[in-house]
Amino acid sequence: MGKVAVIMGSTSDMPVMQEAIDILEGFDIPVEVDIVSAHRTPEKLFDFSKNAHERNIKVIIAGAGGAAHLPGMVASMSPLPVIGVPVKSRNSIDGWDSVLSILQMPGGVPVATVALDGAKNAGILAAQIIGTADKCVMDKILVYKEGLKQKVIEGAKSVQKKK
Numbered sequence: 001m002g003k004v005a006v007i008m009g010s011t012s013d014m015p016v017m018q019e020a021i022d023i024l025e026g027f028d029i030p031v032e033v034d035i036v037s038a039h040r041t042p043e044k045l046f047d048f049s050k051n052a053h054e055r056n057i058k059v060i061i062a063g064a065g066g067a068a069h070l071p072g073m074v075a076s077m078s079p080l081p082v083i084g085v086p087v088k089s090r091n092s093i094d095g096w097d098s099v100l101s102i103l104q105m106p107g108g109v110p111v112a113t114v115a116l117d118g119a120k121n122a123g124i125l126a127a128q129i130i131g132t133a134d135k136c137v138m139d140k141i142l143v144y145k146e147g148l149k150q151k152v153i154e155g156a157k158s159v160q161k162k163k
């Protein structure tokens with residue numbers, strides 16, 4: 001099965017990005033985790049982006065805060081789908097700096113951007129992409145979605161009883 005790479009600009013992003021890792025591990029998808037910064041480790045960014053598709057990585061999740069150039073720069077150099085996670089870092093402008101840096105990509109270089117601190121959805125989206133070529137993962141996603149539905153149905157029942 002193909003791997004998902006979860007990269008982030010700093011170790012300080014880890015509490016947010018861990019949610020993507022947890023989701024992927026829950027679906028038994030192999031995950032590779034690393035710290036890569038467009039600003040601070042540009043050579044590593046170049047090497048990672050140019051070679052990821054040769055290492056059985058199928059999707060890249062990239063999270064960063066502030067002037068979050070990491071996801072877009074990875075997308076500029078890699079042929080793989082890139083999911084961007086805007087992280088609300090310390091000293092951020094309420095997270096808007098990160099959201100807009102990741103979301104507003106020029107035509108031709110897409111980054112699938114999730115919500116602010118939305119690493120959980122990034123993990124689910126990556127799993128769904130892997131699931132298109134792996135029936136085992138697809139079955140687990142169907143079970144996951146059924147679980148979401150049942151939770152709402154049970155929640156509705158408990159509210160109705162209280163009426």
Ligand SMILES: Nc1c(C(=O)O)ncn1[C@@H]1O[C@H](COP(=O)(O)O)[C@@H](O)[C@H]1O
Nearest residue numbers: 009010012037038039064065069070089
């Ligand atoms: N946005 C970027 C990039 C990048 O885009 O390459 N590298 C680090 N950062 C971000 O800087 C914030 C503060 O980092 P520190 O906590 O290390 O000072 C983090 O949210 C990180 O993602």
